[in-house]
Amino acid sequence: MSGTIRRPAPEGGTFITRPAAAELRGVTRRRIDTLIQQGKLPAYEVAGRVMVLEADVLALELPTAPPEGWISRHAAAKILGCTHRAVGLMVARGDLPAEEFGGRLYLREADVRKAATPRRVIPPRRR
Structure with missing residues (x-):
């Protein structure tokens, strides 16, 4: 050091x-x-x-890595193309499910990838 x-x-x-x-x-x-x-x-x-x-x-007992299949908010943000704070807001709104392990918040990687997949939408009609 x-x-x-x-x-x-x-x-x-x-x-x-x-x-x-x-x-x-x-x-x-x-x-x-x-x-x-x-x-x-x-x-x-x-x-x-x-x-x-x-x-x-x-x-000190520190978590070394997230459990298999789970990722941090920072990793989820990279996949989604947003900030980790935006991911936190998505979790708070219930858009993305998350769990706490060892005092830290983790998301299922499959859920994040599903949310990142583009989907076709129809814009609302104008009146």
Whole structure:
């Protein structure tokens, strides 16, 4: 990890920065910040920086991949040609069914591909 700031912890172990923690687990720094805010990852202020214990980061249980046949909102957005927020609105309206696994929202890939298939429509008549 290049540019990683590491500090020894008083009780043993090593403090690392949030970007280093994200790199270590293959997630974004925003995900690390969310875990800290939710209380799932304890954080400490060390020399004016917010840092986490390396052992705590390694002990986190994070979902690695969606279940077979399910995709994330971001992947669905690429298939549909829209934003992940638009996919979220489609789910909220009931246009696309979705399920939550491990606190994250997933959609069936078959449902998304069906919604992405063009279909012929007849425009409304003018009066």
